[in-house]
Amino acid sequence: MQNKQQSMTREEVREIDCHVGRRLRLRRITMDYSQTYLADQVGLSFQQFQKYEKGANRISASKLHDFARLLDVPVSFFFDEMPDEMKAASLADTPSIDADENPFEDQQIRAFVEAYQGLPGTGLRRAIFQAVKAVARQNQPG
Numbered sequence: 001m002q003n004k005q006q007s008m009t010r011e012e013v014r015e016i017d018c019h020v021g022r023r024l025r026l027r028r029i030t031m032d033y034s035q036t037y038l039a040d041q042v043g044l045s046f047q048q049f050q051k052y053e054k055g056a057n058r059i060s061a062s063k064l065h066d067f068a069r070l071l072d073v074p075v076s077f078f079f080d081e082m083p084d085e086m087k088a089a090s091l092a093d094t095p096s097i098d099a100d101e102n103p104f105e106d107q108q109i110r111a112f113v114e115a116y117q118g119l120p121g122t123g124l125r126r127a128i129f130q131a132v133k134a135v136a137r138q139n140q141p142g
Contacts, residue, residue, distance in 0.1 A: 018055030023078045025053045
């Protein structure tokens with residue numbers, strides 16, 4: 001087993017920052033939040049938030065945690081679907097992700113999200129989102 005660490009090139013780092021920014025943008029749009037709203041919630045300027053989404057600036061761990069909380073996803077969401085060539089080499093085996101862990105592998109869920117995104121008006125989408133969350137909370141054990 002090799003224990004030698006390799007430094008990533010600036011381009012490799014930038015690709016990861018861009019991927020995280022694209023995932024942030026994807027979730028923000030899915031949740032129907034504006035850039036201004038999320039920037040305000042975490043104490044950023046609109047311009048800084050735009051730089052995060054474009055990958056021009058790296059998101060700190062604490063800000064990534066804030067975004068995950070606001071967007072109701074685990075921090076790992078921002079690294080999901082990262083191309084293999086971007087993934088850092090690891091000595092440990094990477095566990096496989098099944099449909100329970102990656103719900104977008106389920107065709108029905110993808111169809112639901114596409115239909116949801118096709119709804120007119122942000123108010124309607126937000127109301128439906130809140131209703132689905134409320135029903136899910138009511139049906140959780142405990």
